[in-house]
Amino acid sequence: MITLERRDGFHLKLSRVLRESTSHKLDLYLFVPAELDLSAEVISEQAFYHHAIHLSRTYYSDRHQLPLVHSRLARRSEPGSDQYRLSLSLYAYQYVVALERSVRELRAYLRESRGDKRREARHEEATALEARVEEVLALALDILKRLRRSVPERESLLKYYTNIDNYLSWFTEQRLLELLAQLPREADYAGVRRRLVALCRAEAAHREAEEYNSPRVVEDPTRLSNKMRLLRRLIEYPLTLRQRTQELGGGEQKAVKALATAVVMIFVSLGLLQARESLGDITLLFVLAMAAIYALREVFKDDLRNTLWRLLRKGRPKWRRQYLDPTSQALVGRQLEWCDYQRYAKLDDSIKWARKRNLAQREEVVLHYRSSSRLSPTRFLSGYEQVRETLTLDLSLVARLMDKASHLVYRLEGEEVSRERVERRHLINLVTRERRGDGEAVIQRWKVVMNRSRIVDIEEVAVAPRQERGQ
Numbered sequence: 001m002i003t004l005e006r007r008d009g010f011h012l013k014l015s016r017v018l019r020e021s022t023s024h025k026l027d028l029y030l031f032v033p034a035e036l037d038l039s040a041e042v043i044s045e046q047a048f049y050h051h052a053i054h055l056s057r058t059y060y061s062d063r064h065q066l067p068l069v070h071s072r073l074a075r076r077s078e079p080g081s082d083q084y085r086l087s088l089s090l091y092a093y094q095y096v097v098a099l100e101r102s103v104r105e106l107r108a109y110l111r112e113s114r115g116d117k118r119r120e121a122r123h124e125e126a127t128a129l130e131a132r133v134e135e136v137l138a139l140a141l142d143i144l145k146r147l148r149r150s151v152p153e154r155e156s157l158l159k160y161y162t163n164i165d166n167y168l169s170w171f172t173e174q175r176l177l178e179l180l181a182q183l184p185r186e187a188d189y190a191g192v193r194r195r196l197v198a199l200c201r202a203e204a205a206h207r208e209a210e211e212y213n214s215p216r217v218v219e220d221p222t223r224l225s226n227k228m229r230l231l232r233r234l235i236e237y238p239l240t241l242r243q244r245t246q247e248l249g250g251g252e253q254k255a256v257k258a259l260a261t262a263v264v265m266i267f268v269s270l271g272l273l274q275a276r277e278s279l280g281d282i283t284l285l286f287v288l289a290m291a292a293i294y295a296l297r298e299v300f301k302d303d304l305r306n307t308l309w310r311l312l313r314k315g316r317p318k319w320r321r322q323y324l325d326p327t328s329q330a331l332v333g334r335q336l337e338w339c340d341y342q343r344y345a346k347l348d349d350s351i352k353w354a355r356k357r358n359l360a361q362r363e364e365v366v367l368h369y370r371s372s373s374r375l376s377p378t379r380f381l382s383g384y385e386q387v388r389e390t391l392t393l394d395l396s397l398v399a400r401l402m403d404k405a406s407h408l409v410y411r412l413e414g415e416e417v418s419r420e421r422v423e424r425r426h427l428i429n430l431v432t433r434e435r436r437g438d439g440e441a442v443i444q445r446w447k448v449v450m451n452r453s454r455i456v457d458i459e460e461v462a463v464a465p466r467q468e469r470g471q
């Protein structure tokens with residue numbers, strides 16, 4: 001399954017876990033309204049691939065204690081700086097991912113349970129929420145205590161511990177404050193609120209007691225946020241697989257260009273010989289005939305080359321991506337990628353079924369991204385057999401095509417007419433299809449509402465089951 005989150009601005013974050021050593025295929029379809037006039041001439045496939053699609057893969061494990069075991073073994077064997085940093089980063093990253101998922105589930109639970117306004121229902125909801133929050137807080141506190149139980153004495157190791165402890169403390173506080181901001185104000189939730197506030201204040205006091213951040217940084221939210229974002233990157237750096245991207249077809253493109261030139265020159269030479277036989281010596285008429293033949297060469301050479309290139313590359317991958325272990329530099333995976341515009345009539349029936357278009361949407365432009373990858377777990381970091389892939393989709397290129405204007409909506413309130421200015425928004429549909437090996441494909445769909453300034457909202461739409469046809 002793929003999870004989709006909205007990030008700042010125009011960014012969507014798609015996450016999935018690649019488990020087996022079999023092949024993994026992902027298809028991503030972006031249905032853009034026709035009124036935006038999107039086409040290959042406006043945004044080329046290459047431009048969309050390089051500017052809108054960003055991939056990263058990090059080591060991942062469902063066994064949440066595994067990074068802790070690595071850390072303990074590292075301490076016993078008096079590790080070097082690199083090994084200690086790797087072990088501690090694994091532990092921290094596993095905690096960050098787990099807390100993000102837990103808080104996201106709690107927020108979803110709050111949104112789903114707000115519809116019932118009965119007093120008994122609210123009390124039961126608050127009791128259930130308090131139990132779930134207590135479980136999350138207990139796990140978070142236990143993980144943080146384990147981390148802080150043994151502070152390294154060596155100066156070369158202490159700086160890594162300080163950075164990670166600083167970030168995890170701030171990250172825990174931010175995620176809990178995010179949950180706290182969405183809690184209802186009713187008295188039923190007072191206990192949950194007090195518990196969250198107490199833990200947030202305890203983490204803030206911990207950072208102040210350890211003097212992790214200067215007073216100027218603490219008082220400036222922008223500087224503090226930027227510092228924590230840098231610490232997050234430092235945590236992920238030793239865990240993120242290195243990438244090498246290669247554009248395919250370079251040699252074939254040169255061969256096609258040479259072939260097209262050779263074919264055209266054959267006809268040009270034959271034309272010149274025929275003109276020489278027909279017109280005799282070099283005359284003005286012969287010069288004009290030569291000029292016409294060379295003009296035709298320039299016209300048809302590019303057309304022939306482009307036609308041959310399209311026929312040769314049709315349906316074939318355009319890029320190859322290689323993944324390397326950040327420590328050993330061993331090759332741990334390969335991936336082929338496609339990115340192109342597609343006609344709705346050419347889409348698979350399963351994708352058409354998931355989209356459920358009506359007559360008003362028949363002119364949508366479809367942008368398609370596809371990847372096919374295979375991993376080699378035997379070359380992974382010891383103890384890890386899967387990776388977490390994060391695909392960040394930047395829709396700012398599409399947002400530039402949107403109109404910034406607004407319009408008025410009139411409503412009748414009693415005997416008076418009121419008017420309200422509303423912004424213009426556009427609905428973009430995102431459909432994904434994921435297949436692991438020979439297994440059944442999993443299709444998901446989201447509605448993405450956005451305007452010229454930002455992504456307003458995302459909503460997952462349930463896709464009715466349908467028998468997947470072979471492809």
